Amino acid sequence: MIxxxxxxxxxxxxxxxxxxxxxxxxxxxxxxxTWSPVVYxxxxxxxxQLYSMxxxxxxxxxxxxxxxxxxxxxxxxxxxxxxxxxxxxxxGDPPASLIIGGKDENxxxxxxxxxxNVLIENQNHESLFGRVDIKGFQPAKxxxxxxxxxxFVDTANFNSTSLKRELMxxxxxxxLRQFADTCAFPLVALYAIYKSDFExxxxxxxxxxxxxxxxxxxEKSPYFEEFRKSIPAENKKQNYSILFGLAGxxxxxxxxxxxxxxxxxxxxxxxxxxxxxxxxxxxxQSGKSNKEISNELNIEISTVKSHVNNLYSxxxxxSRKEILNI
Amino acid sequence: MKNSIKTILGVLLFVVIGTSVYSQEExxxxxxxxxxxxxxxxxxxxxxxxxxxxxxxxxxVRCVITEGELKIEIYDEKGKxxxxxxxxxxxxxxxxxxEPNLKKxxxxxxxxxxxxxxxxxxxxxxxxxxQNATGEFALDYRQMSKNEN
Numbered sequence: 001m002i003x004x005x006x007x008x009x010x011x012x013x014x015x016x017x018x019x020x021x022x023x024x025x026x027x028x029x030x031x032x033x034t035w036s037p038v039v040y041x042x043x044x045x046x047x048x049q050l051y052s053m054x055x056x057x058x059x060x061x062x063x064x065x066x067x068x069x070x071x072x073x074x075x076x077x078x079x080x081x082x083x084x085x086x087x088x089x090x091x092g093d094p095p096a097s098l099i100i101g102g103k104d105e106n107x108x109x110x111x112x113x114x115x116x117n118v119l120i121e122n123q124n125h126e127s128l129f130g131r132v133d134i135k136g137f138q139p140a141k142x143x144x145x146x147x148x149x150x151x152f153v154d155t156a157n158f159n160s161t162s163l164k165r166e167l168m169x170x171x172x173x174x175x176l177r178q179f180a181d182t183c184a185f186p187l188v189a190l191y192a193i194y195k196s197d198f199e200x201x202x203x204x205x206x207x208x209x210x211x212x213x214x215x216x217x218x219e220k221s222p223y224f225e226e227f228r229k230s231i232p233a234e235n236k237k238q239n240y241s242i243l244f245g246l247a248g249x250x251x252x253x254x255x256x257x258x259x260x261x262x263x264x265x266x267x268x269x270x271x272x273x274x275x276x277x278x279x280x281x282x283x284x285q286s287g288k289s290n291k292e293i294s295n296e297l298n299i300e301i302s303t304v305k306s307h308v309n310n311l312y313s314x315x316x317x318x319s320r321k322e323i324l325n326i
Numbered sequence: 327m328k329n330s331i332k333t334i335l336g337v338l339l340f341v342v343i344g345t346s347v348y349s350q351e352e353x354x355x356x357x358x359x360x361x362x363x364x365x366x367x368x369x370x371x372x373x374x375x376x377x378x379x380x381x382x383x384x385x386x387v388r389c390v391i392t393e394g395e396l397k398i399e400i401y402d403e404k405g406k407x408x409x410x411x412x413x414x415x416x417x418x419x420x421x422x423x424x425e426p427n428l429k430k431x432x433x434x435x436x437x438x439x440x441x442x443x444x445x446x447x448x449x450x451x452x453x454x455x456x457q458n459a460t461g462e463f464a465l466d467y468r469q470m471s472k473n474e475n
Contacts, residue, residue: 051410053436055434055436093437096436098409
């Protein structure tokens, strides 16, 4: 009996832990004494604001305990996936402090919703978020993969020519586009595109971005709306011009079809005759006899008769009177 | 008096320290400046020349505003925005919950640092956009390059 109660108690404890563990962003940050022991959570409402900072963007803070642990409850976050930023400030700096690039970069991007669990563990490294392990919510993990790719190229030491750096950056952009193309999470895929130099690539590779938007055409998040607007108007015009061109071709084909269809009806009697027969046809219509035709065309009368017979046969008539009615 | 002239007069303190340190290991050039905003200052662009190729380059901005709002935008030599820092709202925050301690602030502060390793030669732009802002804006930047010898 006691064992049964203990089993039930155990189940309740596990269940309670799971309930408590639901919907959180928490982790451990190994920050040295130059940092204030407070972690801030900010919402990034658009890709244009990735590297923006203001007090209004900060939605919550959590003090680091002695072990460097912090925790945010996320039940109040939107149900849709959004990008969030976690950052620390240097001692003496205000909470709204952002360091972009370099060894002292003070922030980390994650994706979360009101249902997601994100666990962040940083490891000893010369920079605050230089080596971070993200567990739990798969899109947040994949976002970190992208940041690590970008960080690798940003911090790589290029002692030789700038050509080497340029090649490396182009290879990174290509890799990010491949990542975006195959990623199953739309916001992560879009993040990869934003991390590549997509603005300068749109002109030379518009098909890729159109296909990408087509693939995620049902995505209505503000991030996708923002990206759709960033596709240059020229590309849209180009698409419209293709549509207009196809429509014109279609209408032109219909018009030509009707012209061709109507034309034979008008010219059928004359068109089926030879040049000589047409001359004779017109002479008969003007009331000339076979002899007059023979003299005028300078051909034998028997030849005229032969042409007249052919003419009758082709026009399916039997007398000169019928020629006058055509 | 025109607002632009007021802005110039509003620059109560402008300190420029240009330091060039030449040693076997490193060349450094740094500039520090401070601008006071008097409430009628107008938007302006500050140009920063990166003169050392493939150098370490960083820009540090610090804003302390008692009234109004101030927004700073930093653009690299290609005109691409590298950072944006504001004492006010940058975008509508649709989440009702917000950090309560920050809402109470009467003096609004925001700091931003943009670091670029292997920076290319060119002109960076710091766009200062005050809106009836009274307070102080400080800007420092450095270029550092390792000598080959």
